[in-house]
Amino acid sequence: MRLKEIIQKTGLNKRTIHFYIEEHFLTPKTDPSNGYYIFSEDDVERLKMLQQLRRADFSIKDIHAILKHPTSAYIYIKKQMEKLQKEQELLTRKIGSLQRLYDKLPVFVSSEAFSDAVFCTDFPDSTVALPPDLDSDVNLISLYLWGPFLNGITMSEYQKYLWDKLQKETAKVPSGTLLTMKDYLYSLTAEQLDHELQLRTRHIEEIAMLTQETMPAYVRKACQWIADCSESDAFAMTWKQDYHTHTLPLTRLYDSDFNSLMTELSPRFSDYYRNIHLCCDQIYDWLLSDDGADIFSRLSEQLGGYMDLCALHHGEIAALFGTGIVN
């Protein structure tokens, strides 16, 4: 198809189409005889999708991020909704002010009457705080937490019911924990989020697939990793940086009582849950044995205040080796 046809099909103008090509959203072939673009059906679909996303006011930068890292789409859509909701709230206030101004004017308006009415009317500045919408925050956090366990599952009605229940349970977690988690998610770039989700998915699969035969080698590898970490200043720095903003809320969320729900919802979770506990039990025993004593005291020194060393949670041990040893 030629440009003219594309313009007709999409309703986009020439300039916009050229802009999208310059932005590498699509790379149509060119006719070697005259250099004109030849568009494929895929190009048309792509253009239509761009048009749709632009209608929802997504920035070009955000569209790039979403298309490159579609796993991050949830965050971008939610952020965009919140942005538009803020604009909407501001507009509501502006319209309210205009109505009050209108109502205050006398029948025949003089300069003085107009300025008096303006001064009696409060117009909003641009700072708008939205009322918290915990439900939708919880949904976003649930997707981040449990998504990697549900990858590839087509949910039955019963599973959808469990998923709703899981979110209701998640909503009971202290709101401070949830908001910290949300701030963390919002602080990630699409690339970072995508990378993290991919790593966690692989980590989860790896753990879920461990057998009695493969587990000892995995635990040795984890212990070695922890030993290396205990000597690394760089690791300590990263750990401390992420601890309160991410690691702690994440382990708190995972430590909550979702296990029976998740076991029913995802067979992968059930395998993961059993195996991660077996691994952590052994690592825990090792850390408290003579063999691990040096490592344990080095960790205490390095991460003091940033790890509950008295009652090491399985969650914190799991986070300690976490995605670091994903193959």
Next chain:
Amino acid sequence: MRLKEIIQKTGLNKRTIHFYIEEHFLTPKTDPSNGYYIFSEDDVERLKMLQQLRRADFSIKDIHAILKHPTSAYIYIKKQMEKLQKEQELLTRKIGSLQRLYDKLPVFVSSEAFSDAVFCTDFPDSTVALPPDLDSDVNLISLYLWGPFLNGITMSEYQKYLWDKLQKETAKVPSGTLLTMKDYLYSLTAEQLDHELQLRTRHIEEIAMLTQETMPAYVRKACQWIADCSESDAFAMTWKQDYHTHTLPLTRLYDSDFNSLMTELSPRFSDYYRNIHLCCDQIYDWLLSDDGADIFSRLSEQLGGYMDLCALHHGEIAALFGTGIVN
């Protein structure tokens, strides 16, 4: 006051203040010794007012128009409200689309899943029609129609009640007439509207103040004006142009049964109403007499189809000389 103090008092930045000065919204004095601006209390008030109006998203052009022609403030505020309401409606639809898109995504989002969800979601283009809001249209039209009769009146509670009743009556006028009137008002510039309101106010006062002694001279003047008009192609053109968009709906509105309400509401109206009828009776008689026969037939030729010549309404006769002979 110096610029620094002004910045503190208003919260505006230097660049914005300079811009407002360049736009001649204020003309602060300058210190001859160093050329620095010296701002008065009036300048501060002016800046605060500009800040308020900008917070309601008024354009610089609109602010100029309102401040120069405050009688037009109603139209500008109403137009601005409708503009913001349209933006708000569009935002509501965008947020709805985003929510539907969000709900359609699977737990773990692939590129395909994302584009499928986008294609199943309808995003709004920017054409938004607002549901009609007849009440506020009627209010605007009432202000335009009856405002000149109420100039300077501080309404008692009873008069406010009559004013509400008048608007309820106005709402009963066929909606086509009201919408044509609104379109006409929206088509005027602030200057045109201001000019028209000033002229009509003077015309009304002039008519209201006519006495048995002064009326004959006024009627002669009106007849002469009509005679001149009947020979003027330019007048015929303007009349025809305005007839369906303005003159006819206006006379229809004035011919409706608001007279008893307006008589109670405004003594000026009561005087005007009596005198304009006396004038028009005499002009009507003259047009149908031998003296006026030539004029009448020339008018019929010139304005045929643009004037109800069989049953000349007083309203149309009044419009014929209308504001043309205001002193």
